[in-house]
Amino acid sequence: MIDTPLNLREVGRLxxxxxxxxxxxxxxxxxxxxxGLSRATVSSIVADLLSAxxxxxxxxxxxxxxxxTGRPAQPLTLIPSAAYAVxxxxxxxxxxxxxxxxxxxxxWDTVVAGDTDRAPRETLxxxxxxxxxxxxxxxxxxxxxxxxxxxxxxxxxxxxxALEAHGIMPGWVGVRPGRELEERTGLTAxxxxxxxxxxxxxxxxxxxxxxxxxxYIRLSxxxxxxxxxxxxxxxxxxxxxxxxxxxxxxxxxxxxxxGNRGCLGTVAGPAAIARLLxxxxxxxxxxxxxxxxxxxxDRGAVRALxxxxxxIGIVLADLVTLLNPELIxxxxxxxxxGPLLFAPLERxxxxxxxxxxxxxxxxxxxxxxxxxxxxxxxxxxxAHAPRILADRLAAAERGGxxxxxxxx
Amino acid sequence: MIDTPLNLREVGRLxxxxxxxxxxxxxxxxxxxxxGLSRATVSSIVADLLSAxxxxxxxxxxxxxxxxTGRPAQPLTLIPSAAYAVxxxxxxxxxxxxxxxxxxxxxWDTVVAGDTDRAPRETLxxxxxxxxxxxxxxxxxxxxxxxxxxxxxxxxxxxxxALEAHGIMPGWVGVRPGRELEERTGLTAxxxxxxxxxxxxxxxxxxxxxxxxxxYIRLSxxxxxxxxxxxxxxxxxxxxxxxxxxxxxxxxxxxxxxGNRGCLGTVAGPAAIARLLxxxxxxxxxxxxxxxxxxxxDRGAVRALxxxxxxIGIVLADLVTLLNPELIxxxxxxxxxGPLLFAPLERxxxxxxxxxxxxxxxxxxxxxxxxxxxxxxxxxxxAHAPRILADRLAAAERGGxxxxxxxx
DNA sequence: GCGGTATTGATCGATATCGGACGAAGTGCG
DNA sequence: CGCACTTCGTCCGATATCGATCAATACCGC
Numbered sequence: 001m002i003d004t005p006l007n008l009r010e011v012g013r014l015x016x017x018x019x020x021x022x023x024x025x026x027x028x029x030x031x032x033x034x035x036g037l038s039r040a041t042v043s044s045i046v047a048d049l050l051s052a053x054x055x056x057x058x059x060x061x062x063x064x065x066x067x068x069t070g071r072p073a074q075p076l077t078l079i080p081s082a083a084y085a086v087x088x089x090x091x092x093x094x095x096x097x098x099x100x101x102x103x104x105x106x107x108w109d110t111v112v113a114g115d116t117d118r119a120p121r122e123t124l125x126x127x128x129x130x131x132x133x134x135x136x137x138x139x140x141x142x143x144x145x146x147x148x149x150x151x152x153x154x155x156x157x158x159x160x161x162a163l164e165a166h167g168i169m170p171g172w173v174g175v176r177p178g179r180e181l182e183e184r185t186g187l188t189a190x191x192x193x194x195x196x197x198x199x200x201x202x203x204x205x206x207x208x209x210x211x212x213x214x215x216y217i218r219l220s221x222x223x224x225x226x227x228x229x230x231x232x233x234x235x236x237x238x239x240x241x242x243x244x245x246x247x248x249x250x251x252x253x254x255x256x257x258x259g260n261r262g263c264l265g266t267v268a269g270p271a272a273i274a275r276l277l278x279x280x281x282x283x284x285x286x287x288x289x290x291x292x293x294x295x296x297x298d299r300g301a302v303r304a305l306x307x308x309x310x311x312i313g314i315v316l317a318d319l320v321t322l323l324n325p326e327l328i329x330x331x332x333x334x335x336x337x338g339p340l341l342f343a344p345l346e347r348x349x350x351x352x353x354x355x356x357x358x359x360x361x362x363x364x365x366x367x368x369x370x371x372x373x374x375x376x377x378x379x380x381x382x383a384h385a386p387r388i389l390a391d392r393l394a395a396a397e398r399g400g401x402x403x404x405x406x407x408x
Numbered sequence: 409m410i411d412t413p414l415n416l417r418e419v420g421r422l423x424x425x426x427x428x429x430x431x432x433x434x435x436x437x438x439x440x441x442x443x444g445l446s447r448a449t450v451s452s453i454v455a456d457l458l459s460a461x462x463x464x465x466x467x468x469x470x471x472x473x474x475x476x477t478g479r480p481a482q483p484l485t486l487i488p489s490a491a492y493a494v495x496x497x498x499x500x501x502x503x504x505x506x507x508x509x510x511x512x513x514x515x516w517d518t519v520v521a522g523d524t525d526r527a528p529r530e531t532l533x534x535x536x537x538x539x540x541x542x543x544x545x546x547x548x549x550x551x552x553x554x555x556x557x558x559x560x561x562x563x564x565x566x567x568x569x570a571l572e573a574h575g576i577m578p579g580w581v582g583v584r585p586g587r588e589l590e591e592r593t594g595l596t597a598x599x600x601x602x603x604x605x606x607x608x609x610x611x612x613x614x615x616x617x618x619x620x621x622x623x624y625i626r627l628s629x630x631x632x633x634x635x636x637x638x639x640x641x642x643x644x645x646x647x648x649x650x651x652x653x654x655x656x657x658x659x660x661x662x663x664x665x666x667g668n669r670g671c672l673g674t675v676a677g678p679a680a681i682a683r684l685l686x687x688x689x690x691x692x693x694x695x696x697x698x699x700x701x702x703x704x705x706d707r708g709a710v711r712a713l714x715x716x717x718x719x720i721g722i723v724l725a726d727l728v729t730l731l732n733p734e735l736i737x738x739x740x741x742x743x744x745x746g747p748l749l750f751a752p753l754e755r756x757x758x759x760x761x762x763x764x765x766x767x768x769x770x771x772x773x774x775x776x777x778x779x780x781x782x783x784x785x786x787x788x789x790x791a792h793a794p795r796i797l798a799d800r801l802a803a804a805e806r807g808g809x810x811x812x813x814x815x816x
Numbered sequence: 817g818c819g820g821t822a823t824t825g826a827t828c829g830a831t832a833t834c835g836g837a838c839g840a841a842g843t844g845c846g
Numbered sequence: 847c848g849c850a851c852t853t854c855g856t857c858c859g860a861t862a863t864c865g866a867t868c869a870a871t872a873c874c875g876c
Contacts, residue, residue, distance in 0.1 A: 004444065005423065005442070005443050005444025005445075006444050007444055007445070007446075007833090007834080008416065008419060008420055008444070008445055008449065008832095008833065008834085008863095009833070009834065009861090009862065009863090011416060011419060012416055012862090012863080015413065027824075027825090028824075028825065029823075029824050029825075034413070035413050036412065036413025036414050036415055036416070037413075037415070037416055037863080037864090038415075038863065038864050038865065039824085039825070039826085039864095039865095040825095040826080040827085040828095040863070040864065040865080040866095041416065041862080041863050041864070042825095043825065043826065044862080044863080069821075069822055069823070069872065069873040069874075070821085070822040070823025070824065070871075070872065070873075071822080071823050071824040071825075071870060071871040071872060072823085072824075072871070072872065073823080073824060073825090074824080074825080155764075164764060165764065166762070166763060166764050211645075212645065213644050213645045213649075225730075227730075227731075229637050229638075229642050229644075230637075230640055230642065230643075232638055232640075234637050234638065234642075234731065235638075235732070236621050236637075236731055236732025236733065236765070237619075237620065237621045237732055237733060237734040237768055238732055238764065238765070238768050239732070240729075240732035240762065240764060240765045240768070241621075241730065241731050241732040242730065243729050243730070243732075243762050243765065244729075244730060246729050246762040247726050247729050247730065248722075248725070248726070248760045251760075258762055258763060259763055260759075260760065260762070260763075314656075315726075317656070318655050318656070318723075318726055319730065321648075321651050321652075321654050321655050322633075322635075322649060322650065322651065322652060322655065322727065322730075323635075323642065323644055323649050324643070324644025324645055324646055324647070324648035324649040324651075325644060325645060326645040351668075352656045352659075352668065354574070354648065354651050354654040354666055354668070355574060355666060355667055355668075356563075356572060356573065356574050356646065356648060357644070357646070357648045357651065360645055360646050360648070415863095415864080416862095416863065416864085417831090417832065417833090417863070417864070420832090420833080435854075435855095436854075436855065437853075437854055437855075445833080445834090446833065446834050446835065447834095447835090447854085447855070447856085448833070448834065448835080448836095448855095448856075448857085448858095449832080449833055449834070450855095451855060451856065452832080452833085477842070477843045477844075477851075477852050477853070478841080478842065478843075478851085478852040478853025478854065479840060479841040479842055479852080479853050479854040479855075480841070480842065480853085480854075481853080481854060481855090482854080482855080
C-alpha cells in the first residue's frame with residue numbers, strides 16, 4: 001500500500017474507477033463531472049475498461065427522478081465479480097474467513113473455533129488453509145484476488161504490522177501476522193485491530209454508511225472502539241487509538257491487566273458484568289448466559305447491565321465532547337441487549353457531553369453483527385480496489401503488450 | 409475550497425507545486441520521483457513555473473551529504489514572496505492580523521485591543537481595516553493574496569461557517585465572520601476555531617513540525633484543544649471537536665455556562681484558578697498576576713496550579729489512550745508557567761493513560777506563543793497554496809491568452 | 817406530428833505527456 | 847590527464863488527452 005504517485009497517464013483510469021467504486025453506478029457524462037476529465041477521455045477510458053471486463057453497461061434500471069430531458073444516459077457499473085478481497089478475523093476463540101466481491105458482499109464465509117490465544121503458528125496455518133479452501137471452492141483465479149485483510153483482537157503496531165505487547169493475546173506478541181499470511185498464501189496482506197475493522201465495516205456496509213465522523217464501540221469480551229474521523233480510520237501514531245477499554249473509569253476500581261486501576265473494561269466490560277453475577281449466583285456466567293438473564297428480566301442482571309452502560313456512556317460522553325461524531329455504532333455480543341443497554345448509554349451522553357455535541361450524535365446498534373470484523377478486514381483491501389486495479393492494468397500494459405481485443 | 413477535480417492537464421503543475429511546497433527545495437529529478445511524472449514533463453512544467461515567476465533556481469546551497477557522484481542537481485524553490493496569505497485572529501479582548509508569505513513567515517503583524525465580545529460589527533470592520541492596511545503598507549497586489557484565514561474563540565459550524573450558540577462570545581451567535589470579511593475585503597475566507605488554528609500553526613511551524621497525530625491544548629482564559637489526526641485537523645461533524653474544556657472533570661463541581669457540572673474549564677481553567685485565589689486574597693487576580701505569583705513561589709498559587717494541572721492531565725490521559733498521539737503541545741498564556749505546570753501534567757498522563765500510549769507521547773510547550781493562532785489562520789490558506797496557485801495559472805491561461813514569453 | 821431544446825456520447829485536429837536516446841556535468845581510478 | 851561511470855536535464859517521435867463539433871435520443875409545446 002505504498003503511495004507511489006501515479007504516472008499522469010494512469011491517473012485517468014484511476015479516477016474513473018474510483019468514481020465508479022464510490023457511487024456504484026454512473027454514466028459517462030456523470031463521470032466527466034465526477035472525475036474532471038473531458039468527455040472524450042472518459043469515453044476512451046470507459047471503452048478500455050469495458051474491453052478489460054471490469055465494468056459493464058448496466059441494463060438501464062429504474063430512474064424515478066423527474067429527468068430533465070435530453071438523450072438518456074447509459075449507466076455503467078463495476079462488475080462485482082471482476083475482483084475479490086479476502087478477510088480474515090482472528091478472534092480469541094475462533095478464526096473467521098470470508099471472501100467478498102467488489103461490492104463488499106461476502107460470497108463465502110466460514111467460522112472455525114479454536115484456542116487461538118496460545119497457538120499463533122497453528123492459528124496462522126489454519127487461517128491460510130481456510131483462505132486457500134475458499135479460493136478453491138469459489139473457483140477464483142489468484143490474480144483476481146486484490147489482497148488479504150486481517151484483523152486481530154489486539155493492537156497492531158502501524159509501523160511494521162507487529163502485535164503490541166499489552167494486548168490480550170499472550171503468545172502473539174511480536175508476531176507479524178500480515179507477513180506470515182503473505183508467505184503462506186501469496187496474497188499481499190494488511191493488518192488492523194478488530195475494532196478498527198468493525199468500524200470500517202459498519203461505515204462501509206452497515207449502520208454508518210455515508211458518515212464521516214463515527215465511533216464504533218465493540219462490547220464483546222472486553223471493550224474496544226474504532227474511530228473514523230473525516231472518513232478515515234483514526235489509528236494514532238502506534239496503532240493504539242481507540243483503546244476505550246483502558247480509559248480510567250473508576251480510579252478506585254480493580255486492577256486491570258494493563259497495569260492501571262479501574263479501566264472501563266474491568267469496570268463495565270461484558271466479562272466484568274458476568275463476573276459480578278458469578279459472585280451472587282455462585283456459578284459460571286457467560287455472555288450468552290447474561291443475555292438470557294437480561295431477556296428474562298432478572299433484576300440483578302439488569303442492574304449490572306445498566307450500571308455498566310452508564311459507565312460506558314460517561315466515557316462515550318467524553319468522546320462525544322472531544323470528537324463531535326455524527327454516529328456511535330454499538331457492536332459486539334452485548335449490543336443484542338437492546339434498550340436496557342441503549343437507554344442508559346444515551347442518557348449518560350446527554351447528561352455528560354457538551355450539549356450541542358450530544359444533540360449531533362445518534363447511538364445505534366450495529367447492523368453487521370458477527371460479520372462486521374471480517375467484512376471490515378476485506379473492506380480494508382476493497383477501499384483500495386480502484387488503485388490496485390489501476391496499477392494492475394498499467395502493469396499489464398507495460399508487460400504483455402498483446403491485446404487481441406484492441407481493434408475489432 | 410470546493411474540491412472540484414482538476415483537469416488532467418492541470419494535475420502535473422499541481423503536483424509539482426505541492427511537492428515543492430512540501431519539501432521546500434527540490435531538483436527536477438527529485439521532483440520526478442516525488443510527483444510520479446516523467447522527467448520531460450517535470451522539465452516542461454518547471455520551465456512554465458519559472459517564467460511565471462513562482463519558482464526560482466536556488467543559488468546552490470550547502471549540500472553536506474556524501475553525494476553519490478554524477479551531475480549535480482539544480483535545486484528549485486518556491487519564491488516565498490510570490491504569494492501571501494492573511495490571517496486574522498479574533499480573540500476576546502483583541503484582534504490580531506498578520507500577513508504571511510508562502511513559507512508561512514509573518515511579514516506584517518499587529519494586535520489591536522478592544523472588547524470584541526459584544527461588538528461583532530465593529531470588530532469585523534476593524535479587522536477588515538487592519539487587513540487592508542497591511543496589504544497597503546506591504547504594497548501587495550490583491551491578486552497575490554491567496555486568501556484570508558480567520559480564527560475565532562468560539563466553535564465554528566463547519567457546514568456554513570456560522571458561529572455556534574454555546575460559544576463564549578455572546579453577540580456573535582449566528583454571525584458568519586467568513587462571509588462578512590469576504591464582503592469587506594474581497595478575499596476568499598475560511599474560518600476555524602482558535603484552538604484548531606493554533607494546532608495547525610504549531611504543527612506547521614512550531615513544536616509539532618512533522619508530526620501527524622498531535623494534540624494542541626490551549627490554556628488561556630478557558631481550555632480548548634485542537635486535534636490533528638493523520639496529518640489533518642479533526643473538526644468533527646459540526647466543528648465542535650476538541651472542546652476539552654467541557655469534558656466533565658468533577659461531577660460535583662460547579663455549574664458551567666454550557667449547562668453541565670464540573671467541566672474541566674470551570675474546574676481547572678486559568679480563569680478558575682485565578683478565581684480560586686481571589687477568594688483567599690480578596691482582590692482581583694488576572695492570569696498575568698497568577699503567573700507572577702507562581703514565579704514568586706507563592707504556595708497557594710502553586711498548589712492551585714498543580715491541582716489544576718492534575719485535572720487537566722487526567723483528561724489528557726484519556727485523550728492519549730483514545731487517540732494515541734505522538735505529541736501534546738501546550739499553548740496559551742499559562743504555558744509559561746513551566747515545570748510547575750508540566751510536571752503534574754506528565755505525571756497524570758503516565759499514571760492514567762494506557763502505558764504504551766503514554767510512552768509514545770511527549771508533552772512540550774508551544775513555540776509560537778501569542779502568534780500561534782494568527783499564523784495558523786494564515787496557514788489554513790497556505791495549506792491550499794499549491795491548489796490555489798495551480799487553479800489561478802489554469803484560469804489565466806484560459807482567459808488572457810497572450811503570453812509574450814512563449815517563444816523567443 | 818413536428819420543430820425546438822437539452823443532454824448524452826462519438827469523432828477530429830491541436831497539444832501535452834511519456835519513454836527512450838542524447839548531451840552535460842561531475843567523481844573516481846589508472 | 848583521460849576514460850569509465852553516474853546522475854541530471856533536454857530533445858524527439860509515439861501516443862493519450864483536450865476542447866470543439868457533430869450525431870443520437872428523448873422531452874416539450876404548439
